[in-house]
Amino acid sequence: MKSKLNIVKIGGNIINDEGALTSFLKDFSALKGYKILVHGGGKKATELASLMGLKPKMINGRRITDAANLDVVTMVYAGLLNKKITAQLQKNNCNAMGLSGVDANCILAHKRTVKDIDYGFAGDVDEVNSEFINVLLQNNVTPVFCAITHDKNGQLLNTNADTIASEIAVAMSKLFNVRLNYIFELKGVLESIEDKNSVIKHINLEKYKQLIKEGVISEGMLPKLHNCFNALEKGVQKVKMGDASLVKNESNLYTTLSL
Amino acid sequence: MKSKLNIVKIGGNIINDEGALTSFLKDFSALKGYKILVHGGGKKATELASLMGLKPKMINGRRITDAANLDVVTMVYAGLLNKKITAQLQKNNCNAMGLSGVDANCILAHKRTVKDIDYGFAGDVDEVNSEFINVLLQNNVTPVFCAITHDKNGQLLNTNADTIASEIAVAMSKLFNVRLNYIFELKGVLESIEDKNSVIKHINLEKYKQLIKEGVISEGMLPKLHNCFNALEKGVQKVKMGDASLVKNESNLYTTLSL
Numbered sequence: 001m002k003s004k005l006n007i008v009k010i011g012g013n014i015i016n017d018e019g020a021l022t023s024f025l026k027d028f029s030a031l032k033g034y035k036i037l038v039h040g041g042g043k044k045a046t047e048l049a050s051l052m053g054l055k056p057k058m059i060n061g062r063r064i065t066d067a068a069n070l071d072v073v074t075m076v077y078a079g080l081l082n083k084k085i086t087a088q089l090q091k092n093n094c095n096a097m098g099l100s101g102v103d104a105n106c107i108l109a110h111k112r113t114v115k116d117i118d119y120g121f122a123g124d125v126d127e128v129n130s131e132f133i134n135v136l137l138q139n140n141v142t143p144v145f146c147a148i149t150h151d152k153n154g155q156l157l158n159t160n161a162d163t164i165a166s167e168i169a170v171a172m173s174k175l176f177n178v179r180l181n182y183i184f185e186l187k188g189v190l191e192s193i194e195d196k197n198s199v200i201k202h203i204n205l206e207k208y209k210q211l212i213k214e215g216v217i218s219e220g221m222l223p224k225l226h227n228c229f230n231a232l233e234k235g236v237q238k239v240k241m242g243d244a245s246l247v248k249n250e251s252n253l254y255t256t257l258s259l
Numbered sequence: 260m261k262s263k264l265n266i267v268k269i270g271g272n273i274i275n276d277e278g279a280l281t282s283f284l285k286d287f288s289a290l291k292g293y294k295i296l297v298h299g300g301g302k303k304a305t306e307l308a309s310l311m312g313l314k315p316k317m318i319n320g321r322r323i324t325d326a327a328n329l330d331v332v333t334m335v336y337a338g339l340l341n342k343k344i345t346a347q348l349q350k351n352n353c354n355a356m357g358l359s360g361v362d363a364n365c366i367l368a369h370k371r372t373v374k375d376i377d378y379g380f381a382g383d384v385d386e387v388n389s390e391f392i393n394v395l396l397q398n399n400v401t402p403v404f405c406a407i408t409h410d411k412n413g414q415l416l417n418t419n420a421d422t423i424a425s426e427i428a429v430a431m432s433k434l435f436n437v438r439l440n441y442i443f444e445l446k447g448v449l450e451s452i453e454d455k456n457s458v459i460k461h462i463n464l465e466k467y468k469q470l471i472k473e474g475v476i477s478e479g480m481l482p483k484l485h486n487c488f489n490a491l492e493k494g495v496q497k498v499k500m501g502d503a504s505l506v507k508n509e510s511n512l513y514t515t516l517s518l
Binding site: 152 | 307310311312330333334335337338339341342343346347349350354355357358359361362364391394395398400409412413414415
Protein backbone atom coordinates (compact mmCIF):
# COMPACT_ATOMS: atom_id res chain seq x y z
CA MET A 1 0.00 0.00 0.00
CA LYS A 2 1.18 3.50 -0.80
CA SER A 3 2.06 5.88 2.04
CA LYS A 4 0.03 9.04 2.58
CA LEU A 5 1.48 12.36 1.39
CA ASN A 6 -0.09 15.68 2.35
CA ILE A 7 0.49 18.61 0.00
CA VAL A 8 -0.58 21.95 1.43
CA LYS A 9 -0.82 25.17 -0.59
CA ILE A 10 -1.00 28.59 1.07
CA GLY A 11 -1.46 31.98 -0.55
CA GLY A 12 -1.36 35.69 0.14
CA ASN A 13 -4.05 35.74 2.85
CA ILE A 14 -1.71 33.82 5.18
CA ILE A 15 1.64 35.07 3.88
CA ASN A 16 0.64 38.73 4.33
CA ASP A 17 -0.31 38.21 7.99
CA GLU A 18 2.71 37.44 10.18
CA GLY A 19 0.65 36.07 13.06
CA ALA A 20 -1.45 33.86 10.80
CA LEU A 21 1.70 32.57 9.06
CA THR A 22 3.46 31.72 12.34
CA SER A 23 0.39 29.94 13.61
CA PHE A 24 -0.13 28.03 10.34
CA LEU A 25 3.54 26.95 10.23
CA LYS A 26 3.22 25.51 13.75
CA ASP A 27 0.17 23.49 12.71
CA PHE A 28 1.87 22.39 9.48
CA SER A 29 4.97 21.30 11.44
CA ALA A 30 2.77 19.17 13.68
CA LEU A 31 1.26 17.27 10.70
CA LYS A 32 2.51 13.69 10.86
CA GLY A 33 3.89 11.75 7.90
CA TYR A 34 5.17 12.85 4.50
CA LYS A 35 4.30 16.42 3.55
CA ILE A 36 5.09 19.19 1.07
CA LEU A 37 4.33 22.90 1.37
CA VAL A 38 3.68 25.13 -1.65
CA HIS A 39 3.47 28.88 -1.14
CA GLY A 40 2.34 31.73 -3.34
CA GLY A 41 3.42 35.32 -3.25
CA GLY A 42 1.50 37.96 -1.42
CA LYS A 43 1.77 41.71 -1.38
CA LYS A 44 5.53 41.90 -0.66
CA ALA A 45 6.44 41.53 -4.34
CA THR A 46 4.09 44.36 -5.30
CA GLU A 47 5.56 46.52 -2.54
CA LEU A 48 9.12 45.83 -3.67
CA ALA A 49 8.29 46.46 -7.33
CA SER A 50 6.73 49.77 -6.35
CA LEU A 51 9.79 50.73 -4.21
CA MET A 52 11.93 49.97 -7.25
CA GLY A 53 9.77 52.25 -9.39
CA LEU A 54 8.29 49.39 -11.45
CA LYS A 55 4.68 49.76 -12.49
CA PRO A 56 2.54 46.61 -12.56
CA LYS A 57 1.93 45.63 -16.20
CA MET A 58 -1.58 44.43 -16.85
CA ILE A 59 -3.26 43.35 -20.09
CA ASN A 60 -6.99 42.56 -19.92
CA GLY A 61 -6.72 42.44 -16.14
CA ARG A 62 -3.95 39.82 -16.24
CA ARG A 63 -0.55 40.54 -14.76
CA ILE A 64 2.38 40.44 -17.18
CA THR A 65 5.80 39.27 -15.95
CA ASP A 66 8.49 41.30 -17.74
CA ALA A 67 12.20 40.78 -17.00
CA ALA A 68 12.32 43.36 -14.19
CA ASN A 69 9.23 41.92 -12.49
CA LEU A 70 10.61 38.40 -12.87
CA ASP A 71 13.68 39.52 -10.91
CA VAL A 72 11.37 40.92 -8.23
CA VAL A 73 9.31 37.73 -7.82
CA THR A 74 12.48 35.62 -7.87
CA MET A 75 13.90 37.74 -5.04
CA VAL A 76 10.70 37.78 -3.00
CA TYR A 77 9.28 34.29 -3.60
CA ALA A 78 12.46 32.20 -3.93
CA GLY A 79 14.53 34.40 -1.61
CA LEU A 80 12.77 36.24 1.18
CA LEU A 81 9.50 34.30 1.63
CA ASN A 82 10.86 30.84 0.89
CA LYS A 83 13.80 31.20 3.29
CA LYS A 84 11.78 32.89 6.06
CA ILE A 85 9.16 30.14 5.90
CA THR A 86 11.85 27.45 5.86
CA ALA A 87 13.64 29.04 8.84
CA GLN A 88 10.42 29.08 10.86
CA LEU A 89 9.70 25.44 10.02
CA GLN A 90 13.25 24.50 11.06
CA LYS A 91 12.60 26.29 14.35
CA ASN A 92 9.50 24.07 14.77
CA ASN A 93 11.69 20.97 14.23
CA CYS A 94 10.24 20.35 10.78
CA ASN A 95 13.23 19.56 8.55
CA ALA A 96 12.13 21.89 5.74
CA MET A 97 14.04 22.61 2.56
CA GLY A 98 13.20 25.64 0.46
CA LEU A 99 13.02 24.89 -3.25
CA SER A 100 12.16 26.44 -6.56
CA GLY A 101 11.44 24.45 -9.69
CA VAL A 102 14.95 25.08 -10.98
CA ASP A 103 16.61 23.33 -8.03
CA ALA A 104 17.63 19.80 -9.03
CA ASN A 105 15.29 20.38 -11.98
CA CYS A 106 12.31 19.72 -9.72
CA ILE A 107 9.77 21.49 -11.95
CA LEU A 108 10.37 21.93 -15.65
CA ALA A 109 8.19 24.44 -17.48
CA HIS A 110 8.04 26.40 -20.72
CA LYS A 111 7.31 30.07 -21.36
CA ARG A 112 3.59 30.39 -22.02
CA THR A 113 2.93 30.40 -25.74
CA VAL A 114 1.88 33.80 -27.07
CA LYS A 115 -1.65 33.69 -28.50
CA ASP A 116 -3.73 36.80 -27.83
CA ILE A 117 -1.63 37.96 -24.91
CA ASP A 118 2.12 37.78 -24.27
CA TYR A 119 2.27 37.02 -20.55
CA GLY A 120 6.04 37.53 -20.53
CA PHE A 121 8.04 35.16 -18.35
CA ALA A 122 5.05 33.11 -17.20
CA GLY A 123 5.69 29.37 -17.06
CA ASP A 124 3.38 26.45 -17.79
CA VAL A 125 4.50 23.21 -16.13
CA ASP A 126 5.75 20.31 -18.27
CA GLU A 127 7.20 17.87 -15.77
CA VAL A 128 7.71 17.35 -12.05
CA ASN A 129 10.77 15.41 -10.90
CA SER A 130 8.80 13.07 -8.61
CA GLU A 131 11.72 10.67 -8.27
CA PHE A 132 14.01 13.27 -6.72
CA ILE A 133 11.26 14.80 -4.57
CA ASN A 134 10.75 11.26 -3.23
CA VAL A 135 14.48 11.04 -2.42
CA LEU A 136 14.06 14.17 -0.28
CA LEU A 137 10.95 12.78 1.45
CA GLN A 138 12.71 9.46 2.15
CA ASN A 139 15.53 11.46 3.76
CA ASN A 140 13.16 13.08 6.24
CA VAL A 141 13.05 16.37 4.30
CA THR A 142 9.89 18.45 3.92
CA PRO A 143 10.10 20.29 0.57
CA VAL A 144 8.83 23.88 0.57
CA PHE A 145 8.17 25.06 -2.97
CA CYS A 146 7.84 28.62 -4.17
CA ALA A 147 6.21 29.19 -7.56
CA ILE A 148 9.35 29.87 -9.62
CA THR A 149 10.19 27.31 -12.32
CA HIS A 150 12.66 27.14 -15.23
CA ASP A 151 12.83 25.97 -18.84
CA LYS A 152 16.16 24.06 -18.63
CA ASN A 153 17.49 26.66 -21.06
CA GLY A 154 18.64 29.11 -18.39
CA GLN A 155 15.33 30.98 -18.12
CA LEU A 156 13.48 31.34 -14.80
CA LEU A 157 9.68 31.50 -15.08
CA ASN A 158 6.92 32.82 -12.82
CA THR A 159 4.27 30.13 -12.34
CA ASN A 160 0.86 30.00 -10.68
CA ALA A 161 1.22 28.49 -7.19
CA ASP A 162 -2.15 26.66 -7.33
CA THR A 163 -0.95 24.97 -10.52
CA ILE A 164 2.41 24.08 -8.94
CA ALA A 165 0.60 22.39 -6.04
CA SER A 166 -1.70 20.50 -8.37
CA GLU A 167 1.09 19.38 -10.74
CA ILE A 168 3.25 18.17 -7.83
CA ALA A 169 0.23 16.34 -6.41
CA VAL A 170 -0.47 14.56 -9.70
CA ALA A 171 3.18 13.58 -10.22
CA MET A 172 3.61 12.31 -6.65
CA SER A 173 0.41 10.24 -6.84
CA LYS A 174 2.38 7.58 -8.75
CA LEU A 175 4.29 6.96 -5.50
CA PHE A 176 1.92 8.09 -2.73
CA ASN A 177 -1.72 8.39 -1.74
CA VAL A 178 -1.81 12.13 -2.18
CA ARG A 179 -4.08 14.50 -0.29
CA LEU A 180 -4.00 17.98 -1.75
CA ASN A 181 -5.03 20.79 0.61
CA TYR A 182 -5.80 24.27 -0.72
CA ILE A 183 -5.84 26.87 2.01
CA PHE A 184 -7.48 30.16 1.11
CA GLU A 185 -9.53 32.95 2.68
CA LEU A 186 -12.81 30.99 2.90
CA LYS A 187 -13.85 28.01 5.02
CA GLY A 188 -14.56 26.06 1.84
CA VAL A 189 -16.73 26.08 -1.26
CA LEU A 190 -19.84 28.03 -0.25
CA GLU A 191 -23.50 27.33 -0.94
CA SER A 192 -24.08 31.08 -0.76
CA ILE A 193 -21.32 33.69 -1.12
CA GLU A 194 -23.15 35.87 1.46
CA ASP A 195 -22.94 33.21 4.18
CA LYS A 196 -19.28 32.42 5.00
CA ASN A 197 -20.37 29.36 6.99
CA SER A 198 -22.49 27.79 4.23
CA VAL A 199 -19.68 25.36 3.43
CA ILE A 200 -20.54 22.46 1.11
CA LYS A 201 -18.83 19.64 2.98
CA HIS A 202 -18.41 17.20 0.14
CA ILE A 203 -18.45 17.53 -3.62
CA ASN A 204 -18.01 14.62 -5.97
CA LEU A 205 -17.85 14.82 -9.76
CA GLU A 206 -21.62 14.39 -10.14
CA LYS A 207 -22.42 17.05 -7.55
CA TYR A 208 -19.80 19.35 -9.12
CA LYS A 209 -21.57 19.17 -12.48
CA GLN A 210 -24.92 19.72 -10.79
CA LEU A 211 -23.62 22.78 -8.85
CA ILE A 212 -22.28 24.30 -12.06
CA LYS A 213 -25.67 23.75 -13.74
CA GLU A 214 -27.45 25.40 -10.81
CA GLY A 215 -25.03 28.35 -10.92
CA VAL A 216 -24.11 27.87 -7.24
CA ILE A 217 -20.36 28.04 -7.76
CA SER A 218 -18.93 31.55 -7.99
CA GLU A 219 -16.90 32.76 -10.98
CA GLY A 220 -13.64 32.87 -9.00
CA MET A 221 -14.10 29.34 -7.67
CA LEU A 222 -14.71 27.68 -11.05
CA PRO A 223 -11.07 27.48 -12.26
CA LYS A 224 -9.95 26.28 -8.81
CA LEU A 225 -12.48 23.45 -8.81
CA HIS A 226 -11.72 22.60 -12.41
CA ASN A 227 -8.05 22.32 -11.43
CA CYS A 228 -8.93 20.11 -8.45
CA PHE A 229 -11.10 17.66 -10.38
CA ASN A 230 -8.41 17.49 -13.02
CA ALA A 231 -5.94 16.48 -10.28
CA LEU A 232 -8.37 13.87 -8.93
CA GLU A 233 -8.85 12.40 -12.39
CA LYS A 234 -5.08 12.14 -12.76
CA GLY A 235 -4.60 10.12 -9.57
CA VAL A 236 -4.75 12.46 -6.57
CA GLN A 237 -6.77 10.71 -3.88
CA LYS A 238 -8.49 13.57 -2.13
CA VAL A 239 -8.63 17.37 -2.27
CA LYS A 240 -9.59 19.59 0.66
CA MET A 241 -10.32 23.31 0.41
CA GLY A 242 -10.66 25.60 3.39
CA ASP A 243 -9.03 28.13 5.67
CA ALA A 244 -5.88 27.62 7.77
CA SER A 245 -7.71 25.54 10.37
CA LEU A 246 -7.78 22.79 7.72
CA VAL A 247 -4.34 21.55 8.84
CA LYS A 248 -5.53 21.18 12.43
CA ASN A 249 -6.88 17.78 13.33
CA GLU A 250 -9.85 19.22 15.18
CA SER A 251 -11.18 21.20 12.21
CA ASN A 252 -14.25 19.78 10.51
CA LEU A 253 -15.50 22.72 8.47
CA TYR A 254 -13.99 22.50 5.00
CA THR A 255 -14.88 21.13 1.58
CA THR A 256 -13.68 17.69 0.52
CA LEU A 257 -13.53 16.90 -3.18
CA SER A 258 -13.36 13.41 -4.63
CA LEU A 259 -14.39 11.69 -7.83
CA MET B 260 39.94 5.38 -0.74
CA LYS B 261 37.82 8.50 -0.47
CA SER B 262 36.41 10.07 -3.64
CA LYS B 263 37.54 13.50 -4.74
CA LEU B 264 35.24 16.48 -4.08
CA ASN B 265 35.89 19.89 -5.62
CA ILE B 266 34.50 22.89 -3.76
CA VAL B 267 34.69 26.13 -5.74
CA LYS B 268 34.02 29.58 -4.28
CA ILE B 269 33.34 32.60 -6.48
CA GLY B 270 32.85 36.22 -5.44
CA GLY B 271 31.78 39.61 -6.73
CA ASN B 272 34.41 39.92 -9.48
CA ILE B 273 32.72 37.08 -11.41
CA ILE B 274 29.14 37.60 -10.25
CA ASN B 275 29.13 41.27 -11.32
CA ASP B 276 30.30 40.44 -14.86
CA GLU B 277 27.62 38.55 -16.83
CA GLY B 278 30.03 37.31 -19.48
CA ALA B 279 32.59 36.15 -16.93
CA LEU B 280 29.86 34.38 -14.95
CA THR B 281 28.46 32.56 -18.01
CA SER B 282 31.92 31.46 -19.03
CA PHE B 283 32.84 30.33 -15.51
CA LEU B 284 29.60 28.36 -15.14
CA LYS B 285 30.36 26.49 -18.39
CA ASP B 286 33.81 25.54 -17.09
CA PHE B 287 32.39 24.59 -13.70
CA SER B 288 29.73 22.40 -15.36
CA ALA B 289 32.47 20.59 -17.29
CA LEU B 290 34.34 19.68 -14.09
CA LYS B 291 34.09 15.93 -13.61
CA GLY B 292 33.21 14.20 -10.35
CA TYR B 293 31.60 15.46 -7.15
CA LYS B 294 31.49 19.23 -6.82
CA ILE B 295 29.94 22.06 -4.81
CA LEU B 296 29.71 25.74 -5.73
CA VAL B 297 29.67 28.53 -3.13
CA HIS B 298 28.91 32.06 -4.25
CA GLY B 299 29.21 35.44 -2.57
CA GLY B 300 27.20 38.55 -3.21
CA GLY B 301 28.38 41.25 -5.54
CA LYS B 302 27.13 44.74 -6.16
CA LYS B 303 23.47 43.82 -6.82
CA ALA B 304 22.61 43.82 -3.09
CA THR B 305 24.11 47.30 -2.67
CA GLU B 306 22.17 48.50 -5.72
CA LEU B 307 18.89 47.10 -4.41
CA ALA B 308 19.46 48.51 -0.92
CA SER B 309 20.09 51.91 -2.46
CA LEU B 310 16.95 51.66 -4.65
CA MET B 311 15.00 50.87 -1.49
CA GLY B 312 16.44 53.94 0.20
CA LEU B 313 18.58 51.96 2.66
CA LYS B 314 21.94 53.43 3.56
CA PRO B 315 24.84 51.01 4.10
CA LYS B 316 25.61 50.85 7.82
CA MET B 317 29.31 50.72 8.59
CA ILE B 318 31.14 50.69 11.91
CA ASN B 319 34.95 50.90 11.81
CA GLY B 320 34.84 50.05 8.12
CA ARG B 321 32.81 46.86 8.72
CA ARG B 322 29.39 46.42 7.20
CA ILE B 323 26.53 45.95 9.68
CA THR B 324 23.58 43.74 8.71
CA ASP B 325 20.42 45.24 10.20
CA ALA B 326 16.98 43.66 9.64
CA ALA B 327 16.25 45.62 6.45
CA ASN B 328 19.66 44.79 4.93
CA LEU B 329 19.24 41.13 5.92
CA ASP B 330 16.03 41.07 3.87
CA VAL B 331 17.95 42.58 0.95
CA VAL B 332 20.78 40.03 1.02
CA THR B 333 18.28 37.18 1.48
CA MET B 334 16.41 38.36 -1.61
CA VAL B 335 19.53 38.91 -3.71
CA TYR B 336 21.81 36.07 -2.58
CA ALA B 337 19.27 33.29 -1.84
CA GLY B 338 16.76 34.46 -4.45
CA LEU B 339 18.03 36.22 -7.53
CA LEU B 340 21.71 35.17 -7.72
CA ASN B 341 21.29 31.64 -6.41
CA LYS B 342 18.42 30.81 -8.78
CA LYS B 343 19.98 32.50 -11.81
CA ILE B 344 23.24 30.60 -11.27
CA THR B 345 21.34 27.35 -10.73
CA ALA B 346 19.27 27.89 -13.90
CA GLN B 347 22.43 28.44 -15.96
CA LEU B 348 24.04 25.31 -14.55
CA GLN B 349 20.88 23.32 -15.34
CA LYS B 350 21.12 24.64 -18.90
CA ASN B 351 24.69 23.31 -19.00
CA ASN B 352 23.40 19.87 -17.92
CA CYS B 353 24.89 20.22 -14.47
CA ASN B 354 22.16 19.04 -12.07
CA ALA B 355 22.54 21.99 -9.71
CA MET B 356 20.44 22.71 -6.64
CA GLY B 357 20.42 26.15 -5.08
CA LEU B 358 20.69 26.10 -1.31
CA SER B 359 21.05 28.34 1.67
CA GLY B 360 22.20 27.15 5.07
CA VAL B 361 18.61 27.03 6.34
CA ASP B 362 17.52 24.44 3.75
CA ALA B 363 17.45 20.98 5.33
CA ASN B 364 19.49 22.63 8.11
CA CYS B 365 22.60 22.42 5.90
CA ILE B 366 24.53 25.14 7.75
CA LEU B 367 23.75 26.00 11.35
CA ALA B 368 25.17 29.25 12.68
CA HIS B 369 24.73 31.70 15.55
CA LYS B 370 24.44 35.47 15.58
CA ARG B 371 27.92 36.88 16.08
CA THR B 372 28.49 37.67 19.75
CA VAL B 373 28.57 41.40 20.47
CA LYS B 374 31.95 42.45 21.83
CA ASP B 375 33.18 45.85 20.62
CA ILE B 376 30.91 45.91 17.58
CA ASP B 377 27.35 44.65 17.07
CA TYR B 378 27.48 43.28 13.54
CA GLY B 379 23.72 42.76 13.54
CA PHE B 380 22.46 39.62 11.79
CA ALA B 381 25.91 38.28 10.92
CA GLY B 382 26.29 34.54 11.39
CA ASP B 383 29.27 32.50 12.55
CA VAL B 384 29.08 28.85 11.46
CA ASP B 385 28.59 26.12 14.09
CA GLU B 386 27.90 23.00 12.05
CA VAL B 387 27.63 21.77 8.48
CA ASN B 388 25.20 18.92 7.74
CA SER B 389 27.77 16.85 5.83
CA GLU B 390 25.59 13.73 5.95
CA PHE B 391 22.72 15.35 4.04
CA ILE B 392 25.03 17.17 1.61
CA ASN B 393 26.49 13.74 0.86
CA VAL B 394 22.97 12.40 0.17
CA LEU B 395 22.59 15.14 -2.45
CA LEU B 396 25.99 14.36 -4.00
CA GLN B 397 25.20 10.63 -4.11
CA ASN B 398 21.98 11.51 -5.96
CA ASN B 399 23.88 13.29 -8.72
CA VAL B 400 23.08 16.75 -7.35
CA THR B 401 25.56 19.63 -7.39
CA PRO B 402 24.80 21.86 -4.40
CA VAL B 403 25.09 25.62 -5.01
CA PHE B 404 25.34 27.50 -1.72
CA CYS B 405 24.69 31.16 -1.12
CA ALA B 406 26.02 32.68 2.09
CA ILE B 407 22.78 32.83 4.08
CA THR B 408 22.58 30.62 7.18
CA HIS B 409 20.19 30.30 10.14
CA ASP B 410 20.26 29.71 13.90
CA LYS B 411 17.54 27.00 14.09
CA ASN B 412 15.52 29.51 16.08
CA GLY B 413 13.85 31.09 13.07
CA GLN B 414 16.53 33.71 12.41
CA LEU B 415 18.29 33.98 9.05
CA LEU B 416 21.91 35.19 9.20
CA ASN B 417 24.28 36.80 6.70
CA THR B 418 27.55 34.87 6.62
CA ASN B 419 30.90 35.36 4.92
CA ALA B 420 31.04 33.26 1.74
CA ASP B 421 34.78 32.45 2.10
CA THR B 422 33.99 31.05 5.53
CA ILE B 423 31.01 29.05 4.22
CA ALA B 424 33.27 27.45 1.59
CA SER B 425 35.95 26.64 4.13
CA GLU B 426 33.50 25.23 6.72
CA ILE B 427 31.80 23.04 4.11
CA ALA B 428 35.22 21.86 2.94
CA VAL B 429 36.31 20.89 6.44
CA ALA B 430 33.02 19.10 7.20
CA MET B 431 33.03 17.19 3.90
CA SER B 432 36.66 16.10 4.36
CA LYS B 433 35.43 13.37 6.74
CA LEU B 434 33.83 11.73 3.67
CA PHE B 435 35.87 12.98 0.69
CA ASN B 436 39.30 14.05 -0.40
CA VAL B 437 38.37 17.72 -0.59
CA ARG B 438 39.96 20.26 -2.91
CA LEU B 439 38.95 23.80 -2.02
CA ASN B 440 39.25 26.34 -4.84
CA TYR B 441 39.05 30.07 -4.11
CA ILE B 442 38.47 32.11 -7.22
CA PHE B 443 39.15 35.82 -6.91
CA GLU B 444 40.43 38.77 -8.94
CA LEU B 445 44.10 37.71 -8.93
CA LYS B 446 45.93 34.82 -10.56
CA GLY B 447 47.05 33.67 -7.11
CA VAL B 448 49.10 34.77 -4.12
CA LEU B 449 51.59 37.28 -5.52
CA GLU B 450 55.31 37.69 -4.79
CA SER B 451 54.86 41.37 -5.61
CA ILE B 452 51.53 43.19 -5.62
CA GLU B 453 52.76 45.31 -8.56
CA ASP B 454 53.31 42.29 -10.80
CA LYS B 455 50.02 40.44 -11.38
CA ASN B 456 51.92 37.49 -12.86
CA SER B 457 54.31 37.02 -9.93
CA VAL B 458 52.25 34.10 -8.68
CA ILE B 459 53.78 31.94 -5.95
CA LYS B 460 52.91 28.49 -7.29
CA HIS B 461 53.10 26.54 -4.08
CA ILE B 462 52.97 27.50 -0.43
CA ASN B 463 53.27 24.97 2.38
CA LEU B 464 52.99 25.76 6.09
CA GLU B 465 56.72 26.39 6.44
CA LYS B 466 56.84 28.71 3.42
CA TYR B 467 53.68 30.47 4.66
CA LYS B 468 55.36 31.33 7.96
CA GLN B 469 58.48 32.47 6.10
CA LEU B 470 56.46 34.70 3.73
CA ILE B 471 54.70 36.32 6.70
CA LYS B 472 58.08 36.97 8.36
CA GLU B 473 59.43 38.54 5.17
CA GLY B 474 56.29 40.71 4.83
CA VAL B 475 55.62 39.41 1.30
CA ILE B 476 51.93 38.67 1.88
CA SER B 477 49.62 41.68 1.57
CA GLU B 478 47.31 42.74 4.38
CA GLY B 479 44.18 41.67 2.48
CA MET B 480 45.58 38.22 1.72
CA LEU B 481 46.52 37.35 5.32
CA PRO B 482 43.04 36.39 6.63
CA LYS B 483 42.35 34.39 3.43
CA LEU B 484 45.55 32.38 3.85
CA HIS B 485 44.96 31.96 7.56
CA ASN B 486 41.51 30.56 6.73
CA CYS B 487 43.00 28.20 4.11
CA PHE B 488 45.71 26.77 6.37
CA ASN B 489 43.11 26.34 9.07
CA ALA B 490 41.05 24.26 6.60
CA LEU B 491 44.12 22.21 5.63
CA GLU B 492 44.90 21.50 9.27
CA LYS B 493 41.32 20.30 9.77
CA GLY B 494 41.44 17.75 6.96
CA VAL B 495 41.04 19.52 3.62
CA GLN B 496 43.50 17.96 1.20
CA LYS B 497 44.45 20.83 -1.04
CA VAL B 498 43.58 24.51 -1.53
CA LYS B 499 43.99 26.39 -4.79
CA MET B 500 43.68 30.16 -5.18
CA GLY B 501 43.49 31.95 -8.49
CA ASP B 502 41.28 33.54 -11.12
CA ALA B 503 38.42 31.88 -13.02
CA SER B 504 40.80 29.96 -15.30
CA LEU B 505 41.55 27.80 -12.24
CA VAL B 506 38.59 25.53 -13.04
CA LYS B 507 39.89 24.89 -16.56
CA ASN B 508 42.11 21.86 -16.87
CA GLU B 509 44.64 23.70 -19.02
CA SER B 510 45.32 26.46 -16.48
CA ASN B 511 48.61 26.21 -14.63
CA LEU B 512 49.00 29.67 -13.14
CA TYR B 513 47.54 29.61 -9.63
CA THR B 514 48.66 29.12 -6.06
CA THR B 515 48.42 25.70 -4.43
CA LEU B 516 48.42 25.51 -0.66
CA SER B 517 49.12 22.38 1.35
CA LEU B 518 50.51 21.54 4.77
